[in-house]
Amino acid sequence: MTPDKRYGGLDRFKLLASFLVVAIHTSPLASFSPEADFLLTRVAARVAVPFFLMVSGFFILPAYLFERSADSRAPLRFLGRAALLYLAAAGIYLPVGVYAGQYAGIGPLSILCRIVFDGTFYHLWYLPALIVGILLVYGLSRRLPFGGVLAVSLVLYAAGLFGDSYYGVIENLPGISSVYAAGFRVFSYTRNGIFYAPVFLAMGAGFGRSPRFFPKKAAAVCFSACMALMAAEGLILHRFGLQRHDSMYAMLPLCMLFLFPLVLSWRAEPSFFLRKVSQWVYILHPLCIVAVRGVSKLASLTDVLVGNSLVHYAAVCSLSFLLSACVAKLPVCAGKKDSQTGRAWIELDRDALRHNVAVLRSLLPPGCRLMPAVKADAYGHGAVLISRELSEMGVDAFCVASVREGVELRKKGIKGEILILGYTCPEQFCLLRRYRLTQSVLDFAYAQILDGCGKKTRVHVAVDTGMHRLGERCERLDEIIRIFQCKNLKIEGIFTHLCADDTRSPEDEAFTLAQGQAFRDIVSQLKERGFACPGPHLLASSGLLNYPELSGEYARVGIALYGMMSTRAGTESSSVSLRPVLSVKARIALVKDLYEGESAGYGLRFVARRDTQIAVLAVGYADGLPRALSCGVGRVLINGCEAPIVGPVCMDQTLVDVTGIPDVRPGGVAVIIGRSRSSVITACDLAEQAGTISNEILSRLGKRLERKMIAGTAR
Ligand SMILES: *Cc1c(COP(=O)(O)O)cnc(C)c1O
Numbered sequence: 285m286t287p288d289k290r291y292g293g294l295d296r297f298k299l300l301a302s303f304l305v306v307a308i309h310t311s312p313l314a315s316f317s318p319e320a321d322f323l324l325t326r327v328a329a330r331v332a333v334p335f336f337l338m339v340s341g342f343f344i345l346p347a348y349l350f351e352r353s354a355d356s357r358a359p360l361r362f363l364g365r366a367a368l369l370y371l372a373a374a375g376i377y378l379p380v381g382v383y384a385g386q387y388a389g390i391g392p393l394s395i396l397c398r399i400v401f402d403g404t405f406y407h408l409w410y411l412p413a414l415i416v417g418i419l420l421v422y423g424l425s426r427r428l429p430f431g432g433v434l435a436v437s438l439v440l441y442a443a444g445l446f447g448d449s450y451y452g453v454i455e456n457l458p459g460i461s462s463v464y465a466a467g468f469r470v471f472s473y474t475r476n477g478i479f480y481a482p483v484f485l486a487m488g489a490g491f492g493r494s495p496r497f498f499p500k501k502a503a504a505v506c507f508s509a510c511m512a513l514m515a516a517e518g519l520i521l522h523r524f525g526l527q528r529h530d531s532m533y534a535m536l537p538l539c540m541l542f543l544f545p546l547v548l549s550w551r552a553e554p555s556f557f558l559r560k561v562s563q564w565v566y567i568l569h570p571l572c573i574v575a576v577r578g579v580s581k582l583a584s585l586t587d588v589l590v591g592n593s594l595v596h597y598a599a600v601c602s603l604s605f606l607l608s609a610c611v612a613k614l615p616v617c618a619g620k621k622d623s624q625t626g627r628a629w630i631e632l633d634r635d636a637l638r639h640n641v642a643v644l645r646s647l648l649p650p651g652c653r654l655m656p657a658v659k660a661d662a663y664g665h666g667a668v669l670i671s672r673e674l675s676e677m678g679v680d681a682f683c684v685a686s687v688r689e690g691v692e693l694r695k696k697g698i699k700g701e702i703l704i705l706g707y708t709c710p711e712q713f714c715l716l717r718r719y720r721l722t723q724s725v726l727d728f729a730y731a732q733i734l735d736g737c738g739k740k741t742r743v744h745v746a747v748d749t750g751m752h753r754l755g756e757r758c759e760r761l762d763e764i765i766r767i768f769q770c771k772n773l774k775i776e777g778i779f780t781h782l783c784a785d786d787t788r789s790p791e792d793e794a795f796t797l798a799q800g801q802a803f804r805d806i807v808s809q810l811k812e813r814g815f816a817c818p819g820p821h822l823l824a825s826s827g828l829l830n831y832p833e834l835s836g837e838y839a840r841v842g843i844a845l846y847g848m849m850s851t852r853a854g855t856e857s858s859s860v861s862l863r864p865v866l867s868v869k870a871r872i873a874l875v876k877d878l879y880e881g882e883s884a885g886y887g888l889r890f891v892a893r894r895d896t897q898i899a900v901l902a903v904g905y906a907d908g909l910p911r912a913l914s915c916g917v918g919r920v921l922i923n924g925c926e927a928p929i930v931g932p933v934c935m936d937q938t939l940v941d942v943t944g945i946p947d948v949r950p951g952g953v954a955v956i957i958g959r960s961r962s963s964v965i966t967a968c969d970l971a972e973q974a975g976t977i978s979n980e981i982l983s984r985l986g987k988r989l990e991r992k993m994i995a996g997t998a999r
Pocket residue numbers: 657659705781823824825826840841842843844
């Protein structure tokens with residue numbers, strides 16, 4: 285499986301867009317043709333900021349806009365980061381503005397308006413507009429469906445147009461123009477504040493939810509046509525002198541509607557670095573303009589460096605890029621490196637988890653909610669970490685395998701329903717009540733024991749429709765009825781488990797549909813006899829992907845939530861794009877040179893056929909690396925290259941062949957599961973090599989591995 289290459293195109297175009305913004309502020313073609321410069325900087329370059337906004341909407345908003353649950357929290361983390369960035373930028377530019385006399389002779393209220401709406405320097409209006417826009421779109425989405433949010437944003441945009449490019453149209457209408465005049469006392473342009481950003485944020489969010497692309501050619505043709513129309517629009521408005529400003533055109537949202545999918549279809553490696561650099565080019569380029577002018581003056585090079593607009597532009601771009609690359613490499617900006625501690629560890633990608641939740645929610649049949657399976661320490665990911673994230677995303681029902689797993693979650697503050705899918709011994713029934721856990725009724729005999737303990741217990745009744753594992757047999761309707769008659773059982777659900785739902789081959793399909801039918805029959809017969817029969821559920825991951833029509837009130841999704849299916853084939857053939865949440869990494873403890881003929885590892889199982897460099901990794905089978913991967917069956921990634929495992933995997937160490945891999949050093953990092961540069965090893969790959977399924981690989985990852993949630997690849 286390869287990482288999502290869509291983001292690479294976005295990252296690269298973002299840099300281009302930031303250079304377009306520099307163009308707006310430097311007029312590169314002014315020395316040659318004012319008309320060409322107008323078209324470049326006052327029309328074409330106007331796609332840049334909407335593009336930034338759409339990228340933010342694309343990454344940040346879908347999880348909040350399209351999830352069915354109402355209580356997912358506001359995108360606080362992102363807003364916090366944006367506010368911090370604004371503070372940092374204001375810290376740089378406020379003194380510049382004061383020095384330039386921008387704040388001379390205006391009152392404190394006006395200064396406040398400047399800071400809240402206009403930013404502290406001519407380009408910084410963007411950050412407050414982004415923050416206000418996200419809050420607005422998010423707020424609207426709590427009350428309106430997506431179409432409504434989009435409609436309101438468009439109306440705001442239209443209102444903004446008449447304070448911007450179309451100001452001349454209303455300038456002489458006394459009523460309206462006084463409204464705008466009042467507005468302009470608060471903000472200098474209508475692109476600031478609430479008019480401009482929301483529509484692009486909402487459009488980005490729309491693409492983030494269903495990145496179904498326009499065919500590339502069609503998008504390219506439509507984009508070109510829209511750009512031509514926007515150029516015509518700009519020229520006409522300019523010709524008649526209607527523009528108060530030139531940020532907003534009627535054609536601009538349409539241009540973006542086609543530009544964005546075009547960029548999404550640009551497949552390239554995602555780059556965190558470029559993402560950061562473009563952000564800093566945007567923030568720092570006005571400073572670079574001042575610097576280039578200042579230095580030219582001092583060095584008496586003004587004629588060369590500033591006099592020729594294109595040279596000036598190139599100088600500002602180069603300086604901005606260099607400065608931004610340096611800033612992006614600063615430790616505070618380069619992101620947290622603290623996950624790379626310890627000998628071997630697990631990194632969890634928060635964005636991937638959010639993405640998977642959003643994707644799976646979009647597949648849910650009507651009336652169905654997620655009840656994620658967080659058993660076996662959330663398939664090795666860390667049940668508490670994962671459940672906390674899920675709670676934040678509005679998930680309020682979980683399933684686990686054992687009472688201990690349920691108690692652990694409660695002790696760590698997880699709210700909502702927690703269903704125990706497996707056996708609980710009578711001695712522990714008291715824990716069910718103390719921790720408000722819901723027990724599965726495994727069959728009629730088990731129901732009698734549970735009922736006999738004399739206290740009310742919340743339960744879901746398990747029905748066996750053909751797997752012949754847990755559950756009362758569906759043929760034994762009388763026993764099932766007697767379960768429902770137990771007076772101490774507070775029945776809140778009834779469920780079955782599918783066991784051949786991982787394909788739609790004729791045999792599997794016949795069996796699965798028969799299971800579904802048997803389950804429905806039981807439910808309807810119970811209802812006929814007057815039992816309420818709440819909360820029927822039967823879908824797990826494969827069921828939700830392959831047989832969503834079987835429906836139910838919950839989907840007990842496990843493996844898909846973690847970003848894959850049980851096998852590589854199953855993952856690759858699934859119609860949805862899930863992103864693996866977990867990576868396993870280990871330190872290189874030592875690097876060693878072996879002469880030809882020397883052996884390594886237990887049982888002299890590896891013999892160097894040539895001079896060989898090996899690395900000793902601080903990870904072993906006690907951490908969950910299967911011993912079946914010994915002796916060249918498995919491999920790890922180091923600096924993007926594959927290093928085969930040599931000799932048997934040991935309990936705490938593993939040897940790998942790193943001959944020819946550049947830059948392998950003690951303290952370096954080896955990727956066991958996950959991505960290293962452009963190479964990826966998935967849990968499914970490991971499973972295939974070890975002759976098992978990804979579920980087993982993941983759920984056996986050892987307790988010794990530290991688990992850390994990180995922001996992830998998308999932002
Ligand atoms: C583990 C389990 C699930 C989750 O299965 P996935 O295939 O990982 O989605 C659902 N239901 C039951 C009864 C389970 O035991």
